[in-house]
Structures are given as C-alpha cells and as structure tokens.
Amino acid sequence: MKKSLKLLLAGVASIGLSLGAYAEDYITLASTTSTENSGLFASILPKFEDTTGIQVRVVAVGTGQAFEIARRGDADSLLVHDTAGEKRFVENGFATERADVMYNDFVLIGPADDPANISQAQTAKEAFAAIAAAEAPFASRGDDSGTNRAELRHWKSAGVDPDGDWYRELGSGMGPTLNTAAAMDAYVMSDRATWVAFGNRQNLKLLFEGDKVLFNQYGSLLLSQEKHPHLKGEMALKWHNWLLSEDGQQAITDFRVGGQQLFFPNAK
Amino acid sequence: MENNAFYVALTLLLNLDASLFQIVALSLQVSLLAVLIAALLGFPLGAAVAIWRFPGRGGMIVVLNALMGLPPVVAGLMVYLLLSRAGPLGEWGLLFTPGAMILAQVVLVLPILAALSRQKVEELLGEYREQFVSLGMSKSRMMPTLLWDARFALLTVLLAGFGRASAEVGAVMMVGGNIDGVTRVMTTSIVLETGKGNLPLALGLGMVLLTLVMVINAGAYMVSELSRRRVG
Amino acid sequence: MTSFHVPSLASFIISPPPELCFEDVIFKHEDKVLLGPCSFTLKGSGPTFVMGPNGAGKSLLLRLSHSLLQPTQGRITWSGGPGPRQAMVFQHPVLLRRSAVANLVHALAVNKVPRKNRVKLAHDALERFGLTACSSTPARVLSGGEQQRLALARAWVLSPQVLFLDEPTSALDPAAIKAVEAAVQEFHQRGTRVVMTTHDLHQAKRLAGDILFLSGGKVREHTPAEAFFDKPVSREAQAFIAGELVE
Numbered sequence: 001m002k003k004s005l006k007l008l009l010a011g012v013a014s015i016g017l018s019l020g021a022y023a024e025d026y027i028t029l030a031s032t033t034s035t036e037n038s039g040l041f042a043s044i045l046p047k048f049e050d051t052t053g054i055q056v057r058v059v060a061v062g063t064g065q066a067f068e069i070a071r072r073g074d075a076d077s078l079l080v081h082d083t084a085g086e087k088r089f090v091e092n093g094f095a096t097e098r099a100d101v102m103y104n105d106f107v108l109i110g111p112a113d114d115p116a117n118i119s120q121a122q123t124a125k126e127a128f129a130a131i132a133a134a135e136a137p138f139a140s141r142g143d144d145s146g147t148n149r150a151e152l153r154h155w156k157s158a159g160v161d162p163d164g165d166w167y168r169e170l171g172s173g174m175g176p177t178l179n180t181a182a183a184m185d186a187y188v189m190s191d192r193a194t195w196v197a198f199g200n201r202q203n204l205k206l207l208f209e210g211d212k213v214l215f216n217q218y219g220s221l222l223l224s225q226e227k228h229p230h231l232k233g234e235m236a237l238k239w240h241n242w243l244l245s246e247d248g249q250q251a252i253t254d255f256r257v258g259g260q261q262l263f264f265p266n267a268k
Numbered sequence: 269m270e271n272n273a274f275y276v277a278l279t280l281l282l283n284l285d286a287s288l289f290q291i292v293a294l295s296l297q298v299s300l301l302a303v304l305i306a307a308l309l310g311f312p313l314g315a316a317v318a319i320w321r322f323p324g325r326g327g328m329i330v331v332l333n334a335l336m337g338l339p340p341v342v343a344g345l346m347v348y349l350l351l352s353r354a355g356p357l358g359e360w361g362l363l364f365t366p367g368a369m370i371l372a373q374v375v376l377v378l379p380i381l382a383a384l385s386r387q388k389v390e391e392l393l394g395e396y397r398e399q400f401v402s403l404g405m406s407k408s409r410m411m412p413t414l415l416w417d418a419r420f421a422l423l424t425v426l427l428a429g430f431g432r433a434s435a436e437v438g439a440v441m442m443v444g445g446n447i448d449g450v451t452r453v454m455t456t457s458i459v460l461e462t463g464k465g466n467l468p469l470a471l472g473l474g475m476v477l478l479t480l481v482m483v484i485n486a487g488a489y490m491v492s493e494l495s496r497r498r499v500g
Numbered sequence: 501m502t503s504f505h506v507p508s509l510a511s512f513i514i515s516p517p518p519e520l521c522f523e524d525v526i527f528k529h530e531d532k533v534l535l536g537p538c539s540f541t542l543k544g545s546g547p548t549f550v551m552g553p554n555g556a557g558k559s560l561l562l563r564l565s566h567s568l569l570q571p572t573q574g575r576i577t578w579s580g581g582p583g584p585r586q587a588m589v590f591q592h593p594v595l596l597r598r599s600a601v602a603n604l605v606h607a608l609a610v611n612k613v614p615r616k617n618r619v620k621l622a623h624d625a626l627e628r629f630g631l632t633a634c635s636s637t638p639a640r641v642l643s644g645g646e647q648q649r650l651a652l653a654r655a656w657v658l659s660p661q662v663l664f665l666d667e668p669t670s671a672l673d674p675a676a677i678k679a680v681e682a683a684v685q686e687f688h689q690r691g692t693r694v695v696m697t698t699h700d701l702h703q704a705k706r707l708a709g710d711i712l713f714l715s716g717g718k719v720r721e722h723t724p725a726e727a728f729f730d731k732p733v734s735r736e737a738q739a740f741i742a743g744e745l746v747e
Contacts, residue, residue, distance in 0.1 A: 073354055197464060201465070398588075
C-alpha cells in the first residue's frame, strides 16, 4: 500500500516535468536567503555543475530554519552565516567539519535624511548607540536568522537593550524587512549582497559601512552521515571541497552585481 | 515604463522565456494534479457523508467545513513533518520535490472539495430520494448517479479547489523549498521577487498567474454553461 | 425495496397481479395521526383509484404501499411473498440530468438488466410512449407532458407488477392527459396492478375499476367504480361527488 501510493505520487510528480528537474545526481543545499536572493548561486552553481555533473538544489531560508532542515536530515549540505551556531552544530555531532568559505559584510541602511546621524559614526558601536539614543525607528528581522543574531550582538556591544516603540521586530526575511523599512522610513541592518540587489529602495540609503565587526562570515558544513545515513555524502563532499578550492573561490570572486563584488572568498 | 506592473506582465507574457514557462508549467501541473487527486478522494467522501447517516456525521461535517479554512502554512507544516527524513514518511524522500507540493495542496483542497460536494450532493439527493427508493437503489448505487448528475455543480467546486491550490504559497514554499528550476512556482516566485524588492516584477508575475487562472475559469465556465443549457 | 429482475413478458401476463393488504395501518408524524387506522385489500383487476379531498391522506397511502414510508403501526403485506416488482410515477416526474434514453438505461442498469439489452429495451419503451424523436434530448428540457410520458416509459421498462401513480395528470394539458391515460390503460392491460390518485372525477369514471375513498385519513368506502359514482354509501363520498367541500 505504502509503496503503491509512493509510486503514484512519484508518477504524478514526474509527469511532464522537465528532464533537468529530475537529474539523478543532485544534492539539496540548505542556505540563506542572502546568498540566493543576491544571485550568487545562479552565478556559481552552473560552474560546479559543469565540472562535476552534480546539480545543487538550493532551499533558501533563514539560518535558524536551515539548521533545522539539516538537523532533520532534509538537506545534504549546509552553507550559512552564524559561526557560533555552526561550531555548536559540529560539537553536537550533526556535522563533521566546518570551513570558512567567504564573507560579505553587514551595512546599516536608513532614511536619506539620517535623523540619528549615523553616517558620522566612527564605529558600528557608535552607530547603533546613536539610533537607540534618537529612538529612531529600527526594523529588525526578528526571525532568529544569522543576520538577526548578528544584529542582536551589535546592540549588546553598544550597551543597548533594544526595546520600545522605535524597535520593530518584523519576523520576516531580509527582503521583506527592507520593503517594510522603506515603507516606514526606518533604519535597518542588511547584508550588503541583499542590499545591492534590492530593487525597492525608495528613500533608503546606505549610511554606515566598513567596520570590521560588521563582517559576515559564511561557513560550509559537511553533515554527519552517522546521524542520517541516507545523505548523499560523496556528492556533498565534492561540493564542500569545490567551494574551498581555487575554482570555487574564483567563482565567488567573479560574481558581481553592477560591477560590485559582493562576496569575498576567504577559505584557508 | 519598466516600473509599471502591467507593462512588466505584458512583457513577461509576450517574451515567454524558458524559465518563466517552466515556472508556469510547474504551477499548473502541481495544482491541477493536486485538485485531480483531491477530487478522486474528496467527491466520493462528500457524497458518502451526504448519503449515509452514521454516528458522528454532524461532527464530521463541522470538521470538513472548518478545514476549508485551514491555513496553508499549517498544512505545509504538517506535510513537512510527515515527509521530513525524521518524519514517518521520510524514507520516501519526497521533501523539496513537486510531489511534496502536490501532497500539501491535496491536504488543502480535499476539505473544500469534500465539504462543498457534500452540500451539492445532499441538495440533489433531496430532489431524487423518493425516485431512488422507488427504483430500489441501494445507497452505494446512489453515489455514482448523484455524482454524475451533480457534475455541473461539482465543476464549480473543482474550480474553487483549483483557485485555492494555485493561489496558496505558504504550503508549497515550506515543503517545496522554492528551488530554482525544481520546485519554484508562480506564487513562490512572487514571494521571492517581493523579497528582492522587485515589486513591479512580482506584481507582473501576479498578473500572469491571475490571467492563467482566469483563462482556466473562463474555459470551465463556458463548457459548463453550454452543457448546462443543453441538459437543463 | 426488493431488487427487480425483468422476466419475459409471458411469465407475468399469466400470473395474476399481486394483492395488497393493509391491516390496521396507522401512520403518525410527531404523534399526530395522519392516516388510519385503515384496513383493506386490493384485489380484483383494478385499476384502483384512490380518491378524496385534499389532505385526506391519498399520497401517504400510496407512499406507504410503495414502501417509501413505513407505517407507525399495523402491517402492509402482499400476496405471494414479500414486495412484488413495483414502480411509481410522481406528480412532478423526477428525471435525471441526462438524455431521455439515458434515464431509461439508468433505471435498467440499477435493476441489473444485462448491459447488452439495455439500449434496445429503452428504445422500445420510448417508441411505445411516442418519445423516439426526443430520445437524445436532455430529459429536463422536455415539455411537462413528455416528461410524464418518460416517467411512464421508465416504469414500463421495469415491467412492474404494481404501478403507483400520484396525481400524474394534475399539472398537464388535455392532450398530455390523454396520452397518460392511454399509458395507464396499457399498463392495466399488460396485467400490472395500477393504483392511482386523482382529483379528476371524470378521469376516475373513464379509467377506474374500483375506488378507495379516503377522508380525514380514514378509508370511508371501497367499492366498484360504478357503484361509487351511482350510489355512494358514506356521507363524505356523497358530498364529494356532489362537489361540496369535504374535510
């Protein structure tokens, strides 16, 4: 019964689907919206596929959800940006190896007239403190994503407990958060890639950037087949190694939007 | 001009490129198959509830009616937990495939088809009951006759189901993963483009979806009106 | 209801129509007695006309006889075993949303007539009732008279031993009434026991063999038709025939 139902579903699913979609050799990669939305994957995946014949299917979600997908064994590979979380993931035995792949950086965006005057700030700490002091509207992801976790660290180091009417937790992805910030003239912290590729800026402007603490490190994780023996470990290893290889790192460098490089490879 | 959604929608339709075509085709396949499967299960279920009297029937009708309002994300979450590797059907490996999206939409559409067909069949049975008893028909024999004679009403029900399936995004996003070229459909593309701040493109895609749904509805309406006029 | 199987025509012409027996039958709805107690036996050749003023319980009596309703008390039995093959034609024919011929084929299929015989039997019946020209017309766009003839044809293909008709002509024009009356006589001549209600005294005079007269939910009189019209016994029947208002 179970088998025939499965066959039916599989048959139904495959009717007329284009051949490419049903390639045998593929892995599922859980990653973040910033990498997907910026167009990075669209640029580098064909190069990997050409070399290895392995298709990479990207499920782009928040970092928190990406961890959860991997924990349940629903992805073969993981590329996220929460170094502390990634290390815990390895310690807990869900991944056997973690490696730095690349970084981009976070930037602070806000209304062009900059009521908190953060464009004059020298450090990220000062900028965050200025927003809190001015009680200027700030749109937070509020979704436990990598970006959200990083943002909370910056408030902490600025000595601010973000609370009050001006601090708005949206519980949505980077793009929707930018849309909302644009609509309510709020400050917002975004990864540079999403910001550069973002099309609905309205009155928003990049106001603060460049502080080293805003660097946003991406890591690739090799998931443990001990926890989930069905994972496509061999292909996932090829992907992991390719990302760290010269070819992979070069592909990341070559990805540009409007002539601007968005991700900076830093595999060791 | 490029910021006008109508213009974008028109351009999208006129230069139907391969990737848009794939997205549209997948949307239609997933939703039509989901509605088909849901109809094969839901119509007999609805008719059975209309025809038979059994303990808990009233409760079942209430549940079916309530499930018509099941939030898509909840349906998606249920199917996700079911199909996840850590879930009971994990070994099927269906998560993040079109099959999972079809299953999620079946869960969403089935209550609509069952609840509405129950209503339609019960109305018809009220009209036919004495004649059926007079003909000596068993209850199980009544079912196919009622389903066939309610065909025009059921076509409308089918369209309602298709409308819900093709319009929802929460469930397919969760169980399909919006994978480019594999599980990306119209609604998840719209969410993606909105996220990228490409609002005109998102709205343009929305219009393409609306056009499709309208074409399908218009076709079904014409077929049913023509034959309804014939059959009376 | 028992399921039908259609025997050859010969086998049931020789068998006499089954007799219907009501014994102390009472039908109540929400503690209100709507019919009964009544006891009578329908034998003889009929056709039996059930007559009486509105609300007398005529339709109820037909529905109880045809097992569409169950009596609250008492027994309804048939001579020669359980229920005979029977059919009923309603005041407003209930036709399926399909073609005329498909309506007959459906009735035959329901009664397990072999698939290969169905279409021929259906077309024969349509021809008999003058409906050949509309065989592929959707049943529900036929005229009122044609619909009632189709309902009669549907009864015909089932070769019933008993046919109930509930006010079959009350919504029809004179030409259509004539066709229905002719059909009723055909059933009667084929040996079918015909039990029919009508408001139309002249129709009863033309067709009835015996009259079952009801008023106030009780059988007041059961006599041969001529006797009923010549010399009604009960006060209610006298008043009814005289055209007075009877309760």
